[in-house]
Amino acid sequence: MTIIHMMEGIHRAIRADVARLETTLGLLEPGDRAAARAVHEAFGWTSALIESHHLSEDEVMWPFLARRTPDFESRVCQLEDDHVELDAALARVRAGLRLLARGSIDALSAATRRRLLEDTARLDALLRDHLDREAHLVFPPFESSASPRESAALEAAVMKHAGLRRVSMVLPWVLANAPVAQQRSIRSAAPAPLVAAHDLLWRRRFARRMAPLYRVPVRAALPAGAAS
Ligand SMILES: [Fe+2]
Numbered sequence: 001m002t003i004i005h006m007m008e009g010i011h012r013a014i015r016a017d018v019a020r021l022e023t024t025l026g027l028l029e030p031g032d033r034a035a036a037r038a039v040h041e042a043f044g045w046t047s048a049l050i051e052s053h054h055l056s057e058d059e060v061m062w063p064f065l066a067r068r069t070p071d072f073e074s075r076v077c078q079l080e081d082d083h084v085e086l087d088a089a090l091a092r093v094r095a096g097l098r099l100l101a102r103g104s105i106d107a108l109s110a111a112t113r114r115r116l117l118e119d120t121a122r123l124d125a126l127l128r129d130h131l132d133r134e135a136h137l138v139f140p141p142f143e144s145s146a147s148p149r150e151s152a153a154l155e156a157a158v159m160k161h162a163g164l165r166r167v168s169m170v171l172p173w174v175l176a177n178a179p180v181a182q183q184r185s186i187r188s189a190a191p192a193p194l195v196a197a198h199d200l201l202w203r204r205r206f207a208r209r210m211a212p213l214y215r216v217p218v219r220a221a222l223p224a225g226a227a228s
């Protein structure tokens with residue numbers, strides 16, 4: 001697995017989770033606060049994983065690329081700006097979910113839900129733009145400028161930056177959203193102790209935490225090869 005494969009896997013998982021959230025919100029029964037609480041908690045994990053991915057990019061990957069690719073610095077401003085917009089859009093969605101789960105004025109919940117659906121659609125649109133931009137601006141210069149050794153070193157640096165606690169969610173997240181052929185290549189390239197920990201503990205814990213989101217199918221608008 002190269003660092004670019006890892007990024008592609010994370011991007012696929014991000015697109016899938018936001019699509020799941022839109023579907024799940026559409027299916028929520030009005031006034032079902034227990035279900036809203038469960039979705040709020042599950043999406044809290046997605047949100048933390050997305051923010052952690054932005055941190056790895058801003059603090060580890062972009063500096064690496066800026067050192068190797070002459071004009072990368074001029075492009076990175078747009079990507080950093082995107083992260084600021086996306087973190088704000090994520091915060092709005094989390095706040096809307098919290099209100100839907102814990103707000104105590106029933107008459108307001110229909111308006112809260114409507115606003116939340118709009119905020120989630122906006123987050124989805126921003127993410128699609130950003131992930132397409134990254135695939136265009138980051139993947140080609142990385143593939144042409146980094147040797148396999150540098151790619152492995154960068155991957156190790158990203159994992160160290162994330163820490164084992166975060167990796168214990170990232171690995172099952174990526175695997176749960178990868179097509180079967182990619183699951184195999186991720187598993188064979190990842191360090192054996194991490195795969196063993198995934199199979200023994202992390203996969204089940206991830207499934208438990210994410211169940212309120214992952215029980216709905218991902219809508220067909222995802223790119224070909226994404227999880228269903
Ligand atoms: Fe990314």
Ligand SMILES: [Fe+2]
Nearest residue numbers: 054057083134
């Ligand atoms: Fe990004």
